[in-house]
Amino acid sequence: MSAGISPVERVRAALEEVYDPCSQSWQRPMSLVDLGLVRDVTVGADGRATVRVSLTAPFCMAVPVIMQSVEQRVAAVPGIEQVRVELDGTTLWHEGLMTERGRALLAAARADDRRTLPLAAVTSGPR
DSSP states (O other), X not given: OOTTSOHHHHHHHHHTTOBOHHHHXXXXXXXXXXXXXXXXXXXOTTSEXXXXXXXXXXXXXXXXXXXXXXXHHHHTSTTOOEEEEEEOOSOOOOGGGSOHHHHHHHHHHHHHHHHHSOOOOOOOSOO
């Protein structure tokens, strides 16, 4: 990477390659960045990075996978000596946190689902 790119920018770029496990299991991979889950990134002069992430649901079962993925990917960034991942339990996730790219990916996935899923008509009242 270019020497002109700050360590924080390099870490943020690396986080674009960390995917939410649930979105992957639904074959709709979305990065933590696109989902708007990366709350903050700091990098000290000593190469210690701290990444603060929130979750899409407070009872997320994939927390260990997400934390490990963030640690591994950020640790691979040149100049990063140590990685700490913090969970933000105060930010409730909503679509407004997503990036423009993330919203576009979600809209495309939803449109694709509507085209391919066999939906039965819902009727009301007696037959």
